[in-house]
Amino acid sequence: MAEAAPRRQPTLDEVAELAGVSRSVASRALNNAPHVSRVKREAVERAVRQLAYVPNPSARALATRQTGAAALVISGEDPSIFADPFFAQVIVGASAALEEADLHLMLCLAASDRGRKRVEELFRSKGADGVMLMALREDDPLARMAQEAEIPVVFGGRPVGPAPRWYVDVDNVGGAREATEYLLSRGRTRVAAICGRMDTEAGRARYRGYRDAVLAAGLDPFPPLEGDFTEPSGAAVMTALLANHPDVDGVCAANDNMAAGALRTLRETGRPVPAEVAVVGFDDLAIARIADPPLTTVHQPITEFGREMARMLVALVNGQDPTPLILPTRLVTRASA
Amino acid sequence: MAEAAPRRQPTLDEVAELAGVSRSVASRALNNAPHVSRVKREAVERAVRQLAYVPNPSARALATRQTGAAALVISGEDPSIFADPFFAQVIVGASAALEEADLHLMLCLAASDRGRKRVEELFRSKGADGVMLMALREDDPLARMAQEAEIPVVFGGRPVGPAPRWYVDVDNVGGAREATEYLLSRGRTRVAAICGRMDTEAGRARYRGYRDAVLAAGLDPFPPLEGDFTEPSGAAVMTALLANHPDVDGVCAANDNMAAGALRTLRETGRPVPAEVAVVGFDDLAIARIADPPLTTVHQPITEFGREMARMLVALVNGQDPTPLILPTRLVTRASA
DNA sequence: TCCTGAACTGGAAGCGCTTCCAGTATTTCG
DNA sequence: CGAAATACTGGAAGCGCTTCCAGTTCAGGA
Known part of the structure; x- marks a missing residue:
């Protein structure tokens, strides 16, 4: 009976107004930053609930210069390389670790030239807060992009050649x-x-x-x-x-x-x-x-591999300087040998 | 010898200035919109190259209200459901189709409550231009979210119950x-x-x-x-x-x-x-x-399944109204029967 | 009672891009 | 040759959020 149907999403301004505070206070309350009294914080929470407010990620990204997403890039001439169940397991681990850090996972299958170009743009435009790079081959063009990148990059499996600064690998x-x-x-x-x-x-x-x-x-x-x-x-x-x-x-x-x-x-x-x-x-x-x-x-602990890769990236994004990681392997004997 | 090392990314303003045009013209030239003379268009292109300019996706997203990303959400109590190679193939197809439309792929493994909450926020905040939903079970909470969603949703495989408006499935x-x-x-x-x-x-x-x-x-x-x-x-x-x-x-x-x-x-x-x-x-x-x-x-044509799902979503995002699709199957006889 | 500092508050300035719109330069046609 | 139409142009107003900073409020101590 109320509610005009195609209503715009409520904005922070409206939340602030309803809560009777300024937009800054509302913003602080939302990100539970300090310098907000209890009363106002609760008023804001109430208004948020009442309006079913959800912050606009793009606006937030623009203001904070953080996208809230991490990319997993899988190199390869042929997208079918991705059919290897190995990657699915890596993704399960990475996804879990990113979820903890409240980052979204972008998946880039960089097979075609077009795909690589998009990855390059991702790097250059800082379209993600960080990148995980896998399945690189010798002289892989993605290696150069990673070099020049101004955003955190962790390698999943060392590339051929000198070891990068951050990677996780298996023994x-x-x-x-x-x-x-x-x-x-x-x-x-x-x-x-x-x-x-x-x-x-x-x-x-x-x-x-x-x-x-x-x-x-x-x-x-x-x-x-x-x-x-x-x-x-x-x-x-x-x-x-x-x-x-x-x-x-x-x-x-x-x-x-x-x-x-x-x-x-x-x-x-x-x-x-x-x-x-x-x-x-x-x-x-x-x-x-x-x-x-x-x-x-x-x-090899594949899920863990993915998880550690993502954790390392999260650390990097948070300004830490994690050390490379080499995961152990273990022989499992069955009937074939 | 030039180039201060930690220089900021160039902005469109700087491109415009270098090209000797206003920001609006530069923007139009970039998106090759009409109302830009050849001369200025070329000047802008030159400036873009010279500054190695890349547009800022967040700013663009904020201004256009389009994120440039589509999400693939895979439901399931247990993330290991994703280990089924089926999904990898779907992703290959979807990824290819999204690449054509120049959309990024966000992958959401909605296993935990936390994961589902994030998906809900994705829906409500319009954190993606559209969503592909797979592997729903009876009474899946994601179904409700999709109902209420104000962004395009296509189902990969019909859910239990009444058929949604847009889906692709297999016979x-x-x-x-x-x-x-x-x-x-x-x-x-x-x-x-x-x-x-x-x-x-x-x-x-x-x-x-x-x-x-x-x-x-x-x-x-x-x-x-x-x-x-x-x-x-x-x-x-x-x-x-x-x-x-x-x-x-x-x-x-x-x-x-x-x-x-x-x-x-x-x-x-x-x-x-x-x-x-x-x-x-x-x-x-x-x-x-x-x-x-x-x-x-x-x-069953799994890669095609993924591709069609993504194509349908792209159509939806572009304001079209595609019709549901049911892909044919075909018996392949080998030795087991 | 007055003063100092801590705790809050909200105005305002961005973040970088798109797009409307009013204004100017250039054609084109009568 | 003048007027009307056309093609460009750039100023300015956002998009919705964060965050700096100057100002206000309120304890608590002298």
Whole structure:
């Protein structure tokens, strides 16, 4: 009966008026800043409720020079890289941490040129209070943008090259080494590595871990057999591997997707796993548990990875200077090795 | 040698001054609006380049009352629902469509109360130009918020209850019916359904499709055996099913995850698939191809789903009135049935 | 009682951009 | 060649909020 239908949103002025205070006081009360008496604070609260007032984020952003949002940028030629369930888990963690800090999450899949241009504008216009950057490849144009950025940037996984100031990463070398050592300790002597993209630091580091372990055992490492972190590429590399080295008895894959692909090839070619060939993966995604046989793999705390990345960014936004973080991995043994 | 290091971002005023025009003209030139002579337009462009000017999004948002962002809200008690690769694919599509419209994507995992409160504020404060809403359950509090929202909302998948004004969905009934008919046409006569959550419209609709097909064949449908769309729940329901109906010879699962779980149970209990029990899934995610045996499943165009949802939202934001969309499904036959 | 300082208060100046509108320069046509 | 229409232009008024700062109020102490 009251309420004109298409009414404008109430503004802070109206709240102030209804509460019988000035706009400044109302603003302070809202942000519960000091210098507001109890009485007025309550009057403002009442008015806010009565008018169903909600502050206008844009106005606030303009006045405070803070957007209230953090961006998660995922690089990649091809948006389908994002189909890797790995990222979903990262997002769950990051989202939770940002929620605590009351920041919104902007997701940027920087695949096309257009997408990269938008990210660049995001950086330059300070369209977010900070940026998390993932899945960078060697010579990734996003690296340069991050360099020049005047807003906080944290890297999820070190990029190839010199380590940035702020990042969170996983102990890729240690994880891969442990996995390889496990294979060797079970008597495997011809252990190959199915590598991820070697233009990523994760791909390289995991190969280094494998290599270290093999060398330490006095054996000859295989050269890197490069896949691209997808299941089909794992299957393909495994096929080639079997053709060239039919006597291979262990495979250390740079992630679970490729390990699953290897399992498929082995199944299709009738090689029993682990009897003839043992396989280990990396990530410990759902697929590792579902695979047949279930995958022995290097567990990494992915959700935590996302959470820590976001926390680091929040710290940065708040003017602190957090230190880089390297999360531990842990070998999970299942039937495949 | 020039350039003071921590210089402020250049503003439109400075661009205008450098170009020798007024701010209004500069603004018009920037948004290439009419009423700007060629000469001045070029002068402005030059100044923009020279100062490396980027407009301030908050200021623009405040002045235009448009945020330049669309939100994708995913409901769910538990953030891990988001781990379903389904969502990743939706995001790929939505992200692409929003990029075309030059909108940013905000991702809201509305799991906790806090998360829902933030979404509510997003709605009420018009913190985004529009919202895409997914994975709603019966009596979902987000439904009410969407009701009251004064900003465009499109639903990804109809919610339980009356259909909203704008949504995109998939032909769940038709897909499930086709899958079930396929099983029946291959001579299976005791076909059960492993259902998804029955407090979602997708869960219900897929069961309806199954039911329709079974009834049409003159057989008795199984009651809904409810899982929650996860692999473990599929395995658990399958175990129970085998215990109660050892003679079941076909299973129609409401998604691939649960179908994979069913396959695992069948493998572990030594029932050959499809010889003794045939299994079909729904979704056609990567897991369907990877499963052993590969899963016959109902393909749905998930990326397109996301894209269409975003396109519909963009249309809405632009003042159009798009019509709801129901995307077709298609049965993909592989070895499991 | 008067003075000092702490606690509040609200006016006013922005934050950086869009857009209305009145005014000026340029055409175009009778 | 003058008048009317057209094309540009820039001043100024916002958009809705924060925050500085000068001013006011009110205890408490001398």
